[in-house]
Amino acid sequence: MYTLRRWWDRNGIRLGLIVAAIACSWAIRQTQGAAIFELYQFLTRPFANLAIPSEPTKDVLTQELQQRLAELESQNRQLRELVGYTAEQPNEGIVAPVIGRSPDHWWQQIILGRGSQDGIRVGAIAANGGIVGRVTEVTAHSSRVLLISDPTSQVGVTITRSRFMGYVRGQGANRVIMEFFDKVPDVRPGDVVTTSSISRRFQPGLPIGIVESVNLNKSPAPEAVVELSAPISHLEWVMVYPLPQAAADPTNLSAEDEPQESNALSQPSGSQSDNSDSQSRGEGF
Amino acid sequence: MIDLYELHPNTRRILDCLVTAGSVLICLLLLPTRLPGMELLSVNPNWLLIWVVAWSVKRTMFQGALAGLTLGFIQDGMTSPSPTHALGLAIVGLLTARIQKQRYIKEDFISIALIVFGMAVLAETVTAIQFSLGTVGAEAEGGQRTLSEIWIYHQQIALSSAILSSLWAPVLYYPLSRWWEQIQISEQAQT
Numbered sequence: 001m002y003t004l005r006r007w008w009d010r011n012g013i014r015l016g017l018i019v020a021a022i023a024c025s026w027a028i029r030q031t032q033g034a035a036i037f038e039l040y041q042f043l044t045r046p047f048a049n050l051a052i053p054s055e056p057t058k059d060v061l062t063q064e065l066q067q068r069l070a071e072l073e074s075q076n077r078q079l080r081e082l083v084g085y086t087a088e089q090p091n092e093g094i095v096a097p098v099i100g101r102s103p104d105h106w107w108q109q110i111i112l113g114r115g116s117q118d119g120i121r122v123g124a125i126a127a128n129g130g131i132v133g134r135v136t137e138v139t140a141h142s143s144r145v146l147l148i149s150d151p152t153s154q155v156g157v158t159i160t161r162s163r164f165m166g167y168v169r170g171q172g173a174n175r176v177i178m179e180f181f182d183k184v185p186d187v188r189p190g191d192v193v194t195t196s197s198i199s200r201r202f203q204p205g206l207p208i209g210i211v212e213s214v215n216l217n218k219s220p221a222p223e224a225v226v227e228l229s230a231p232i233s234h235l236e237w238v239m240v241y242p243l244p245q246a247a248a249d250p251t252n253l254s255a256e257d258e259p260q261e262s263n264a265l266s267q268p269s270g271s272q273s274d275n276s277d278s279q280s281r282g283e284g285f
Numbered sequence: 286m287i288d289l290y291e292l293h294p295n296t297r298r299i300l301d302c303l304v305t306a307g308s309v310l311i312c313l314l315l316l317p318t319r320l321p322g323m324e325l326l327s328v329n330p331n332w333l334l335i336w337v338v339a340w341s342v343k344r345t346m347f348q349g350a351l352a353g354l355t356l357g358f359i360q361d362g363m364t365s366p367s368p369t370h371a372l373g374l375a376i377v378g379l380l381t382a383r384i385q386k387q388r389y390i391k392e393d394f395i396s397i398a399l400i401v402f403g404m405a406v407l408a409e410t411v412t413a414i415q416f417s418l419g420t421v422g423a424e425a426e427g428g429q430r431t432l433s434e435i436w437i438y439h440q441q442i443a444l445s446s447a448i449l450s451s452l453w454a455p456v457l458y459y460p461l462s463r464w465w466e467q468i469q470i471s472e473q474a475q476t
Contacts, residue, residue, distance in 0.1 A: 018351060029366065033359065036314070037363070099317075
């Protein structure tokens with residue numbers, strides 16, 4: 001008993017500290033570092049420009065094009081309603097400043113200075129001129145976005161000109177690789193790539209980037225290198241859009257997006273939008 | 286400046302804990318930042334690794350491994366828990382303590398920088414191996430890195446992370462080792 005007591009006198013405090021340190025670190029791990037990110041957000045607040053970037057200098061041509069785009073969008077919406085297409089509400093975005101990057105080089109993440117108090121939820125989409133990524137963690141005043149350039153994030157996409165489909169996966173830089181479902185897709189450099197209607201985590205039609213080069217001989221499926229239109233490596237702020245209806249299902253919250261094979265590439269994409277179960281992919285024809 | 290010799294042992298111990306925890310917190314807050322001049326190929330110095338090396342250099346293997354484990358868990362929380370960072374950092378702590386620097390190598394910035402360089406490469410390799418094992422376990426699953434991707438990426442970041450970490454190591458190592466030295470001296474003076 002005496003030896004035990006002496007041992008305790010000598011090592012008790014040390015043991016307590018060890019247990020406390022491990023308990024703390026485990027707690028931080030289980031809460032996804034929420035406390036640290038909250039503190040980080042608090043400390044960086046003076047430096048982050050929370051103000052919405054003042055109306056970017058538009059020249060006359062851009063303004064005209066924007067107005068025409070708005071006109072075409074509204075026409076498109078009316079036509080879709082006429083043919084009985086499920087109407088989607090154009091939703092408002094939240095401007096969020098980027099206050100940090102990934103705390104480790106193996107993951108491509110950014111940290112935003114707005115969180116659940118500002119209406120951001122897990123699964124929301126961050127965009128800035130093109131898709132940036134998906135919100136994966138939210139604390140009260142900060143949120144973490146898994147970038148589209150992360151190797152674990154996959155998105156089903158479409159070539160807007162020819163409607164050929166495939167999926168993109170991250171390459172860790174400002175480029176992503178698009179793999180086609182078809183053996184001989186009609187694609188050439190300069191084509192615009194957008195999210196496809198079979199993607200469950202992203203609304204269809206969001207811009208992703210522009211095809212930079214094509215490799216049709218790649219096995220097992222042809223590949224194209226897509227240059228992202230969002231300036232992923234030097235983002236200062238992003239727009240966060242509330243999650244689409246299909247992604248509200250909590251079982252869908254893992255990092256990857258499962259695209260499905262599509263044979264009917266030229267038909268209107270609306271006919272597939274409700275068919276969300278993924279099939280095997282990449283077999284081609 | 287507080288005179289450490291005049292403090293009550295318990296006060297001094299609490300102060301020591303606060304300084305140690307505070308330095309960890311500073312490292313954690315530095316992780317998501319990308320300050321100009323601290324970045325190479327969009328890679329940051331691995332502050333937690335530098336801290337673990339600074340801690341383990343004059344401590345036992347058990348203490349080193351424990352520190353690595355603790356900080357690894359925290360970093361898991363901040364990024365993604367699989368694969369875990371705890372394994373790599375624990376091995377780093379273990380090996381750094383095993384080197385027993387004071388016995389073989391002269392104490393200076395160069396040797397610390399060299400140790401950090403080697404350990405950074407080691408830690409990234411452990412992570413890459415964990416990723417590789419993950420691809421073997423879950424074949425055909427979507428959203429996985431391929432083996433070639435992992436190892437090409439590993440080359441890039443292991444080198445840049447090792448260079449940056451070893452260059453920035455003295456910034457963290459010098460004040461921390463000074464502090465721990467002072468604490469130790471004052472403790473010995475009292476007993």
